[in-house]
Structures are given as C-alpha cells and as structure tokens.
Amino acid sequence: MIANEGKVFKVFAWVFCALLVVLCLFPLIWMVFSSFKLDREVWAYPIRILPRRWLTNNYVTLFTNKTLDYTKALMNTGIVAVAHTVLSLFIETMAAYAYARLDFPYKKLFWRVTLFTMFIPNIAILLTSFVVVKQLGMLNTLWVLIVPSLAGAGAIFFYRQFFLNIPMSMEEAALVDGASRFRIYWEVFLPNAKSPMVLLGTGCFIGCWNAFVWPSLTIMDPNKFQVMQIVRSFRNQYTEAYGVVMAASVIGVIPPLLVFMFFQKDIVKGMLISGIK
16 A cells, blocks of 8 residues: 555656646747747747747848847857856855965954855945946946956855865875965865855856846947847847847857756755755
C-alpha cells in the first residue's frame, strides 16, 4: 500500500513539474514563434501558437535597419556586460578578502557602512547617481554603464562569509613560503571561490545585459545603445511592428541563456554552498 502511494506521489510530482515547466517556457516559446509571424497574427484571437506562414522578414528588418544598428547594440551590450562582470568580481572578492582576513583601522566601522548600503534601494539614489556621472563627464560613454555599481555590498558580504570558512592553515602555509597578501588572494582564495564567483558573476552579467532604466537615462547616442534600448526603440519607430520587436527579443535572450546553460553546474553548486553557509 505504501509503495503504491509512493508511485502515485512520484507520478503526481512529475506531472506537476512538467506543467510548471510548460508554464514557465510558454512566454519564450510564444515569443520565438511570433517572431516569424505577420504583425496582425501576433495579437490575433483566438491565440495561434504556430504562424500560418513562416516569414523571416522581421529578422531581415531587424538587421538591415540603418537608423538603429542592432548588431552594434549586441556588441556594445556584450562589452559592457563582460567588463562590468569581470571588474565587479575582482573588486568585490578583493574587498571581501580584506574584510575577512586583514586588520586595518576602523575596519568594523567600514564594514557596518558597507552593510548599511544594502538597505538603500537603487531607485532612491538614481537621481544623485545621474548627477555624479554627469559631473564626471561619463554620459554617453560605455563607462557610465560599467563603472557605477561595480561593488555591491550583498556580493561582498557573500564572498566574505565564504572566505571566513577557508582554513587559516592554507593562508599561514602560504605566508611561511613568502607569498604576498595579493598572491594569497589570487592563488589561494580565488581558486577556492569558483562556484560563488560563477553564481554571482552570472547574475551580474544577466543583470547588465537586461538593464534598461539606467542605459535609457545615460545613453542618448544611438551608436552606443544597448540591446534593451534598441528593442524599445523599435517599438517606438515601428508602432505596430510587433514581429520585429519579437525578433529583437529572441536574439537578445540568447546570450543570457547560453551563459546560464554553460555555467549551470557551478550555479547550482554555488546555491548549495550559499545555503550551507
């Protein structure tokens, strides 16, 4: 009797998970098929998933538009996302190592101030951030998308907690061998923090790739537009060209999906580590 109940529960769990996957993937599937439809088919009722006739005109329009260069937007967004992610990982892990292992004046005060910034919503400092980057002459440059928010208090806290669990004996052995603090950080702590770095780095990359509000405020030059700006601009330029918007969205979602799929194992491992810590 118990064995039968267990089988029924497994079947129910599999069916539930399958339905959940379908519900989660439905918007993506609908977007992909809609990118091959005529504009009037996208919002046609009743809803039809597959297009009546498969068309590639939306993708041709997307990549041949002379006013909005989608290819260049992909390159700009890739440069910003990669640069921001790499610099963020370097700065945040170095700060976490300093808080976890080094002693310096007012360390506790600095740590409390760092934690305090976690409770300040980004929207609350949006205007002041804009004023700062404007005075620094960073508007309409890719640097305005890379430099701000390089160091996040939440990420520093996460790395610090992980570094605190690395045995002191490893660091002491390196010091005895004459290794500098930077070498210890680079060759001992970073290799052991691969999973947490992949977890947060992937989130950082996807966040940069999907950013819309900050780029819209700071980038006015079409040659420096990001992917999400181009998608929105197509919506404005072609008022009812939903097929082009869907095509731009399909291409724009591919890089984050590839990054997630490539680092999937390390992401799951990083989540498990964060749960244990």
